[in-house]
Structures are given as C-alpha cells and as structure tokens.
Amino acid sequence: MSALNFSVTLYVVIISISFVFGEKTVVCNYETKSHIREGQGKFDISALEPALQYCTHLIYGYAAIKDDTLKLVPLNEQFDVIKDNYRHVTDLKRKYPKLKVLLSVGGNEDVNGEDGEKNLKYREVLETSTRRLAFVNSAHTLIKGFGFDGIDLAWEFPETKPKKIKSGLGAFWSGLKHKIAGESVIDENAEQHREQFTSLVKELKSAFRPDNLLVTLTVLPNVNSTVYYDPRALAPYLDLIVLHAFDFYTPERNKKLADFPSPLYELIDRRNDENVDAWVKYWINNGAPANKLVLGIPTYGRTWKLDSDTSSVDSLPLTELEGPGDPGPLTKEAGLLSYAEICTKVEHQQGVKGGSTPTQFKRVPDSTKRRGPYAYRLPDENEEGGIWIAYEDPESAATKGAYVKNKGLAGIAVDDLTLDDFKGICGHNKYAILKAAVSAL
Numbered sequence: 001m002s003a004l005n006f007s008v009t010l011y012v013v014i015i016s017i018s019f020v021f022g023e024k025t026v027v028c029n030y031e032t033k034s035h036i037r038e039g040q041g042k043f044d045i046s047a048l049e050p051a052l053q054y055c056t057h058l059i060y061g062y063a064a065i066k067d068d069t070l071k072l073v074p075l076n077e078q079f080d081v082i083k084d085n086y087r088h089v090t091d092l093k094r095k096y097p098k099l100k101v102l103l104s105v106g107g108n109e110d111v112n113g114e115d116g117e118k119n120l121k122y123r124e125v126l127e128t129s130t131r132r133l134a135f136v137n138s139a140h141t142l143i144k145g146f147g148f149d150g151i152d153l154a155w156e157f158p159e160t161k162p163k164k165i166k167s168g169l170g171a172f173w174s175g176l177k178h179k180i181a182g183e184s185v186i187d188e189n190a191e192q193h194r195e196q197f198t199s200l201v202k203e204l205k206s207a208f209r210p211d212n213l214l215v216t217l218t219v220l221p222n223v224n225s226t227v228y229y230d231p232r233a234l235a236p237y238l239d240l241i242v243l244h245a246f247d248f249y250t251p252e253r254n255k256k257l258a259d260f261p262s263p264l265y266e267l268i269d270r271r272n273d274e275n276v277d278a279w280v281k282y283w284i285n286n287g288a289p290a291n292k293l294v295l296g297i298p299t300y301g302r303t304w305k306l307d308s309d310t311s312s313v314d315s316l317p318l319t320e321l322e323g324p325g326d327p328g329p330l331t332k333e334a335g336l337l338s339y340a341e342i343c344t345k346v347e348h349q350q351g352v353k354g355g356s357t358p359t360q361f362k363r364v365p366d367s368t369k370r371r372g373p374y375a376y377r378l379p380d381e382n383e384e385g386g387i388w389i390a391y392e393d394p395e396s397a398a399t400k401g402a403y404v405k406n407k408g409l410a411g412i413a414v415d416d417l418t419l420d421d422f423k424g425i426c427g428h429n430k431y432a433i434l435k436a437a438v439s440a441l
C-alpha cells in the first residue's frame with residue numbers, strides 16, 4: 001500500500017469513527033391523536049417526512065394495556081390497525097433505513113375510569129409474574145407483527161400531588177394533617193412496584209433480545225423517579241431512558257398558580273427537584289450511564305387566564321389565576337398551545353405598530369438560560385383576553401440541546417412533532433424546535 005493510499009484510508013477510518021461517536025440520539029415523538037385535528041392543525045403521516053432526516057428514533061404514541069387481560073393492545077384499533085397506520089409508519093423505514101420505530105405504551109393517553117384510579121392497571125400488571133409474562137408475550141407479538149423495532153414504556157405510574165397554595169385555616173389544617181400522616185401517600189406499595197417494574201423490564205428485554213428489539217423507558221412528567229425507578233438496576237436492560245422533565249406546572253394541575261413548566265435549573269424559592277438538571281442528576285448519581293439518557297423537550301406551551309387583579313405578571317409564580325387559557329385554533333385544548341400557535345400569536349405580533357396595547361403580546365425571552373421564555377397579554381377594558389403563556393422556543397430548545405452535549409447525554413427527544421411548527425408557518429423553517437435542538441447537539 002502506498003503512503004498516500006494508507007493516509008487516505010486512515011483519514012477515512014478516522015472520519016467514520018468520529019461520525020459514529022459524534023452521532024447523537026434524536027427521539028421524535030409522534031402523537032397519533034393529532035389525526036383528529038382539523039385544518040392547519042391536521043397532521044397526516046406525510047407531515048412526518050421533513051422531520052425524519054433528523055430523527056434516529058420515531059416513537060409512535062400510544063398503545064394501551066387492556067383492562068381485563070392486561071395485555072398490550074392498540075389504543076385506537078380503528079386508526080392504528082384497520083386504517084393501517086401502524087404499517088404506514090413502520091413502512092417509513094424503507095425510505096429511512098437507519099430509523100428505529102418504537103411503539104410506546106401509556107403516555108397518559110391510555111385513560112379510563114375516574115381520576116386516580118385511571119392508571120391502576122399499570123401497577124396491577126406488574127404485581128405477579130404471570131401477569132407480567134402475559135404482557136411481555138402480547139408485547140412481543142404486537143411489536144414484531146407490525147414491524148416495530150421495539151417498545152417504549154411511557155409507564156403511567158401515579159403522579160406527585162401538585163403543590164397547593166393555602167392560606168389561613170386551610171393551611172393550618174393541612175399542616176396538622178401532614179404532621180400526623182406525613183406526606184400524603186399516593187401508593188402504599190410503591191416499593192414493591194418499583195422492584196416489580198425492574199422485573200418487567202428484565203423480562204421484556206430477555207424476550208426481545210433474540211430479535212434485536214429495543215426496550216426504552218419514558219419517564220412521564222410528575223412521576224417521581226426516586227419513588228418508582230431504580231436507575232442502577234434498570235439501566236442494563238434499557239436501550240434509552242427518556243426523561244420528560246417538563247409540565248411541573250400545568251393549568252390542569254395548578255389551576256390558579258402559574259410557573260415555568262420546564263426550567264433547566266433550580267429557580268429561587270422553588271422545589272429543588274422540579275427542574276431538568278435535578279432529574280438528570282438523580283439518574284446519573286444513581287447509576288444510569290449518561291450515554292443512555294435522553295432529554296425530553298416539549299414543543300408546546302401552557303397557558304393560564306389573567307384577570308385585571310394580577311398585579312405583576314413578571315414576579316413568578318403567579319397566583320390567584322383564572323384557570324386554563326382558551327383552546328387554540330389548531331389544537332383546541334384548554335390550557336395548551338402548540339409552538340405554531342404561540343409563534344403566530346406572540347412572535348409575529350412583535351413590532352406591529354398602532355392599536356391599543358392590550359391586544360398585543362409581550363414576549364419575555366429568557367436571558368438567564370435557566371427557565372425558558374414566557375409571554376402575556378393583559379386583559380382589555382372588558383376584562384377579556386388576558387393570558388399568560390410559558391413555552392419552549394427554538395432558543396430555549398437549543399439551550400437544552402447544548403446542555404445535553406455538555407453533559408455527554410445520549411441526545412434529545414421532542415414531545416412531540418405534531419405540536420412543533422410542522423408546516424413552517426412561523427418562519428421559513430419547518431420543525432423549528434426540533435431543528436434548533438438538533439443543531440445544538
């Protein structure tokens with residue numbers, strides 16, 4: 001071999017090695033409930049394509065656990081199976097051969113029954129080895145049968161109780177109750193459930209391994225990892241651990257109290273475990289390898305109604321609010337706006353001249369890079385239209401991407417594609433949040 005040839009070969013080897021090691025995981029969540037939206041918000045499978053060149057994993061959300069048999073089943077038989085959406089999605093791998101497509105179970109979409117009891121089956125299925133086996137076998141059949149590359153467990157463990165602002169007598173009684181009973185207990189068998197969950201993951205992985213199928217975990221918002229997950233025991237059996245470290249404050253959990261839904265770092269006067277960094281530290285300090293951790297980034301904002309009593313919208317948390325903001329034109333869900341809805345409301349109005357200010361939004365970017373941006377519009381003279389929005393924008397998504405890079409984490413997960421600006425109505429760019437986060441990796 002000539003010297004030139006040798007050095008060219010060496011060069012190529014070095015380039016391909018750094019390419020492999022430099023490659024970050026980009027998990028793209030696809031919420032299929034988006035197909036019922038109408039007009040500009042409607043999300044067809046073809047809308048996925050401009051995102052897929054950036055994604056290493058596509059997570060199909062969501063499958064369900066069947067009430068009586070506790071087996072893994074499609075959540076929406078009509079759409080997923082009869083209309084063949086499972087197949088249409090796994091067929092995308094022909095065009096994107098490196099893409100891994102996973103089916104996710106739970107995700108707070110597998111809801112039935114009353115509040116509190118709704119997630120009971122996610123604990124019941126863990127409780128005996130017979131039930132776990134039936135679940136594992138049903139999962140293996142479903143995943144393999146439709147050509148998925150693995151399962152994601154967006155496990156619906158009970159959520160922590162939202163913080164309440166109490167005053168006067170209420171505070172007195174609740175203080176007393178805590179002294180007697182300790183923190184209110186949401187799951188008396190939490191310790192067993194934690195161990196049984198580890199067993200489930202081990203059993204799943206050994207059933208899936210012969211077919212090279214993946215098993216990943218998504219830690220849902222407000223599920224307390226210290227209660228339910230044992231990082232050291234779980235990590236060897238999981239391919240990725242996706243942390244949905246957001247929605248600490250939502251208008252559903254905290255009707256009257258607004259705060260940043262997804263701060264990167266601890267904020268003054270707040271709980272020290274309700275931020276991204278605390279979640280990442282918990283997993284790393286307890287034995288999860290950084291290169292399996294994936295940081296979830298929301299593509300939406302949370303909204304609360306403001307009335308004229310709200311004196312200062314800039315000193316957070318805001319209290320005594322009027323509940324969730326009105327549904328957006330595309331997503332039609334109270335208290336939630338997609339990034340596309342936010343940018344058309346907030347960012348495009350920047351610099352609009354004339355008119356009385358109350359119809360306009362004020363946007364407050366995050367100069368601290370710790371908390372994320374927010375925007376608001378004060379109510380008009382008829383007390384209408386007041387709204388406060390905390391959200392993720394391309395800049396804050398990039399800050400989180402940079403955090404992932406600095407900490408040597410595996411990558412990012414966008415939750416989800418259908419709420420990002422998939423049409424490019426904010427600017428010229430489709431998927432602004434996804435792209436901003438990816439380019440910071």
Ligand SMILES: *[C@@H]1O[C@H](CO)[C@@H](O)[C@H](O)[C@H]1NC(C)=O
Nearest residue numbers: 160161224226227271273274
């Ligand atoms: C999570 O659980 C730990 C230990 O059980 C507790 O100290 C902490 O306050 C909990 N966090 C939340 C947000 O409830």
